[in-house]
Amino acid sequence: MLDRSSVDEAFARVGIGLPKRDEPPPHDSYPEWADAEPVIEPQANAPALSLVSPPSWRGVPLEPMRWLATDRIPAGDVTILSGDGGGGKTTVALQLAVAVAHDLGDWLCTTCEAGPVIFFSGEEPEAEMRRRLQRVSRKRGLDPSELENLHFHFANPDACLLGVSKRDGTMEPTGLFQALETAADNIRPALIVVDSIAATFGGNQNDRVHARMFVSLFRQLARKADCAVLLLDHPSLSGITSGTGRGGSMDWQNATRARLHLETTTDDDGGTSRVLEVKKLNYGPAGAKVRLRWEDGCFVPEASASAPERAAAHSQADQIYLDCLDIMTAQGRHVCHAKGRGYAPKAFAEMPQAAGLTWRALQAAQERLFAAGEIENVPYGPPSKGTRRIARKVIA
Known part of the structure; x- marks a missing residue:
């Protein structure tokens, strides 16, 4: 990195001086034209400024916004x-x-x-x-x-x-x-x-x-x-x-x-x-x-869906979730509620039975089904591992 003296020396070679850091240049070093009033030379054939006053609008209908x-x-x-x-x-x-x-x-x-x-x-x-x-x-x-x-x-x-x-x-x-x-x-x-x-x-x-x-x-x-x-x-x-x-x-x-x-x-x-x-x-x-x-x-x-329409859509998504869960259970493939490996909504979204529903839609269905008591977490595997899977809730 160049120090100050090196920079001054480099600029001096091309005739450019840098101001000192510690104090500003003396007042008498400014050129005389710096404090002079600007002189505006009139231009030949300069167009006159067109001015309009509100009285000229009297009686003239206001154009409506189009x-x-x-x-x-x-x-x-x-x-x-x-x-x-x-x-x-x-x-x-x-x-x-x-x-x-x-x-x-x-x-x-x-x-x-x-x-x-x-x-x-x-x-x-x-x-x-x-x-x-x-x-x-x-x-x-x-x-x-x-x-x-x-x-x-x-x-x-x-x-x-x-x-x-x-x-x-x-x-x-x-x-x-x-x-x-x-x-x-x-x-x-x-x-x-x-x-x-x-x-x-x-x-x-x-x-x-x-x-x-x-x-x-x-x-x-x-x-x-x-x-x-x-x-x-x-x-x-x-x-x-x-x-x-x-x-x-x-x-x-x-x-x-x-x-x-x-x-x-x-x-x-x-x-x-x-x-x-x-x-x-x-x-x-x-x-x-x-x-x-x-x-x-x-x-x-995007029209706002009515309450019955929303309920019907939710009911369809919930049933698709349960159908996917039944298929997975029958195949001995376990899914869980927590995000990660075996996360149920993402596993179901990849199944043809999901009918194109996204994992987010299936995630919302999962929350509704847990809240309604239709599914639950049940333990499986060695008790020492504490693993759980999603299953339909058995009604006694």
């Missing part, structure tokens, strides 16, 4: 939908596109407007999108050939940038963005979906200027075409871990008026579901959540 999807996606502006890779963002966005294009009126527990849709795909190939569309359409009772107002563009993965950075540090639209703009002028869509920022953004995601200018390109497009723009985004690892869904510069979030996040969650029975949450909404309350489950190739709201 939504593409009520309390989630504003019309005429940009919204980001984030979620980890493989979490279902594209499918959720496709379900919205189908609902808008075919005037279905609803999308995942909210109402939505109708109109043409442009779906710009920078990630999914045409064949995969057709498979997804087939599943989503079938779930809504539609034939994909009926969706005349849904327009796809499948970009070349090697040439799908919509905005790129320039030498001066700003962003500019590409020819492909201008083609998208022309299509919007012709089609006049109600919604444009861009999948995704990662595939179409040609800048530094941590650069505030790049982030704001890229979003600004789409805000201008949204206002010009009078449509909503939905940008799909992958959050950073920290955004996934924290559940915020954020990635890159905070200006990705600050530049948009609304942001949704699709989070993957683990259920009590070990399965996975999704939560669609409104993370930001400048025009209404944020924080609204919709729990979703996977059904027939798309997402549907």
Whole structure:
């Protein structure tokens, strides 16, 4: 490690001096310009600032708030939908596109407007999108050939940038963005979906200027075409871990008026579901959540089961547990209640008789059966070992 004198000597060779540690440099060593007032030179042909006063609004009706999807996606502006890779963002966005294009009126527990849709795909190939569309359409009772107002563009993965950075540090639209703009002028869509920022953004995601200018390109497009723009985004690892869904510069979030996040969650029975949450909404309350489950190739709201339905589900799981226990007992294979080797729920979950129930679901069944007195721990083997196994309780 270099000492102070060695560092001073090294920097002295290239004409760079370091300030002393013990005391600041004397006041008279500062250059004269340091205390001078800044001089702002007037620029020739500088545009005048446009000012508006409230009296000019007198008698002008206030425009009502317009939504593409009520309390989630504003019309005429940009919204980001984030979620980890493989979490279902594209499918959720496709379900919205189908609902808008075919005037279905609803999308995942909210109402939505109708109109043409442009779906710009920078990630999914045409064949995969057709498979997804087939599943989503079938779930809504539609034939994909009926969706005349849904327009796809499948970009070349090697040439799908919509905005790129320039030498001066700003962003500019590409020819492909201008083609998208022309299509919007012709089609006049109600919604444009861009999948995704990662595939179409040609800048530094941590650069505030790049982030704001890229979003600004789409805000201008949204206002010009009078449509909503939905940008799909992958959050950073920290955004996934924290559940915020954020990635890159905070200006990705600050530049948009609304942001949704699709989070993957683990259920009590070990399965996975999704939560669609409104993370930001400048025009209404944020924080609204919709729990979703996977059904027939798309997402549907997770309805709360009634008490009789829950009881029936529990009864079925309990019976499956007992059936597995009977089979194990008949085979002379012992299982126990404690986690480890021979743990009953995990042993049963691997049996075909489990009918696909997870070990967590069987664990819950085990607790109910112990509480109901239908199973018990009984000793087996040498008494000195104190080993116990689960058995049906014998009623005297």
